[in-house]
Amino acid sequence: MTQQTITPITTEEFDFMSETPRSLWGDAAREFRRSRTGMLGLFIVILVLFIAITAQWIAPYDYAAQDWLALRQPPSVEHPMGTDAVGRDLFSRVLVSIQTAILVGIIVSVIVGIVGTLVGATAALVGGIVDTVIIWVMDAILNFPTLWLAAFVSVVARPPISQLTRSLYESTGWEIWQNTIVLDYGVVFTVLAFVSWAPLGRLVRGQVLSLREKEFIEAQMAIGASRWWITTRHLIPNVMGPMIVQLSIGIGGVMLAESALSFLGIGIQPPGASLGNLIAIGMESWRSDPHLVAMPGMVLAFIILSFVFVGDALNDALNPRIRER
Amino acid sequence: MIDSIQTHDTKPKPDNDKILLKVQGLKMHFKGPRKSIFPWQGNKMIKAVDGVDFEIKSGQTLGLVGESGCGKSTLGRAVLQLKRPTAGQVIFEGRDLCKLTGNELRITRRRAQIIFQDSYASLDPRRSIGYTIGEPLLFSGMTDAKIRRERINELLHLVGLNPNYENRYPHEFSGGQRQRVNIARALATDPSFIVADEPVSALDVSVQAQVVNLMRSIQVRTGIAYLFISHDLRVVRYISDHVAVMYLGRVVESAPTETLFSNPQHPYTQALLESIPEPKWEKDAKHEALKGEIPSALDSPTGCSFASRCPFVMPHCRTIDPELTLLASEENHHVACHLITEPNHLNES
């Protein structure tokens, strides 16, 4: 027999755990901070959000105010982005349009998030014929050219939504339902949500399918959790990571799509503000006043790029890594 | 973390011979690929578990050993109804689990828990271990957070983890520590039976010993019974009272541990023991290897499933399936082998 006895040693003696618990979200935040593009993107996103909220107040001129003494001015100190054919300050118009872009981006993303998760999770958990049908629907949506589909849906959706706003006006009497801008928004939300939910649905379905096989879900069954509990407490939270990444990169796509629709005349129309229709108006005189196209275009590009940077950095940060000892 | 709890060396003999779990005729058959391109000819069946019987008494451990494809993991899950068996009975504390459904099953199942091989995949990576250990308590109706907290602390202490770590996340721990967390969770509802599916296989050697010691001491303290599933006979020997050896979905031999290791009867058991590398220096150690490969569970041949590799195979073995029979000479030692039970066939050409 060896001489040694087994002395109990408490972990305090060689404690190499960090000072505070490191949750996966905390770890992710730390990783995110390391990414320079991510932080830059985040900075711009926060700036953009700030503008979206305060546009009305910080814009130097009114969105529709026409200054006949300053027609078609190139960028200057008084008009940082110049003016258009009827003397409206482009900078102010861009600021207000950002509001639209963000509003559409966020609301559509929320709708897509909810719908995509519900449908995707249902497909994965119920399985069988339900799953087959849902995949079929998602594939159908994904196979159509996006813009074509969006145009089609917007044309098709306009009458019923118009009907809806009319009846809402009749029942509540609020002036707001009469505003064409509200109608435009309604159509745009519907169209974009319809076109964008399928990729997220696919993602959620895939994630749930793979998570379902993991032992910690089996363990949940063993301890007596109901399917609802497992789904809401364990499956969905673990799907959040990839979902957030998809949504943040997707926001850029949504904003671009909204601009495209507005540019084509089937999205937000004047007097509504949108970078898309600013570009459309600017196109009429792009040779003589290129700033009218370039400015809104560049702003749009920057905003989308920032969201993409953020989404990319989130992607790198959110993969749970096991630190083995 | 306090390792090697030194207060117990030997397991006392259980004073009640109560049979806690009785499994009879358990089968798990899966549909495999089609027999031919014509769908009406049906599918080949994968007989993962093909008629298994065993009993476990309170406070005892049954070790289930076998190599890949023998069906032991499937069996473990089938016993707990995590995957419903195709046929058979699982009588646990007097009730047949196979016949229970829904809420009844959920409630009865609290008394029977499971521990998996992959300690990381068994835990929700986004929840603290305190939450994970406490969750089963929520289902048993322990809604008072304070009482739950106390019980969680108690459990952490029982498995040798510092209770201060309850707010930590699974990825902050080592494999052995995570396995302790899994054990704590399994113990939360005060079960009388735990299925342990390869609980130490993924751990380092020195940590394996820690976890096995822990499981043994818990058994002494609480009288819990284990179904210990493993491919490693060395580990099984130290924790089991009784061992069953599986091959291709059937039990080929079962005996009290001492007996199995000192007097193995089935050629497969003998080959298994011969194949295990022993951590002892031996001059010119030479060990015969069993020839052949483990056949696929898809094309189960008629007759004894081991016939293709058995060094003592007789023609009779290829046609008739051997039954698990009690050896007359020993206590509770069963073998399924024609050579042992019907040696007269040896003379057939």
Place this chain on the structure above:
Amino acid sequence: MTHSIHASASDETVLAIQGLKTQFSTQDGTVYAVDDLSFNVKAGEIVGLVGESGCGKSTVAMSIMRLLPSQGQIVSGKIMVNGRDIAPASEKQMQGIRGNEIAMIFQDALSTLNPTMKIGKQLTQPLHIHKKMRQNEAREYARDLLDRVGIPDAKTRLDMYPHELSGGMRQRVMIAMALSCDPQLLIADEPTTALDVTIQRQIMNLILRLRDETGAGIILITHDVGVVAEVCDRVVVMYAGKEVEGGPTKELFLNSHHPYTLGLLDSSLDLTGDRNAPLRAIPGLPPSLNHLPQGCRFAPRCSYRTDKCNEMPLLEVVAGDHVTACWHKDALKKTQTKP
């Protein structure tokens, strides 16, 4: 194709590692996965590299083969293969060495073999590259190789894909590939860990037989003490990147002089020990390479530790080839505790 039958260990040194240091840059700083390691392998000898996860044994193999990931780098030391130091060799030179003079087999054959390429093609590739064989000749040779490693029906197997074979078969194919160019050194990284017990025994016997037939030197990396006892001629025990003990297998098992080795042997389960006694475990956990203790790395878990252990112990001779790094080596009594 000639097989040279060698006696178990000739005097020719196939591999001599001196002072190898391999570092990894991690998020938390630079760590030395291998810290000043030296050992030799002779022709026909099987040297076991034993330790638990994180001790650096796989990194040693990767360093020799120069297959380290981008964060890894050999910092210093010599790797002498047949008298030449390959540590400073260029990538192009290494390509000529890998598969040729030094070959490696891995733990999981399924992920190491190309799943989209037939076995035959994978086997003939090193033959084309290193031995400049033509197609027909290479195919014949490959078939012979499969025979040698005990794969029945070799001709048909050549046209199969890896997933069509069982685990044991795949491992044999990997061994065949490794041996195809008659390497002088074979590195086997946990070759049997992922296999079933009965197949494990088959592969172990195969490795022994091939060692006898080819006279190659073999480094066997494993955490299984039983495999080491039965297969290895000499052993190097690693802990947290350093060698803590090394010597002939018999010496290490019967006359170990390091608390970690003793602990490892004690906690290794066998088939004959006292079933009722509590299992002896090494308390605590291996250290994280970012937070190494001052001095002996095993000290925090060691029951023999004293203040002297704050100073890094050096490898000292116990008897003949047997070395150990422990200040208290004289106080340790002999082992083989299992009755």
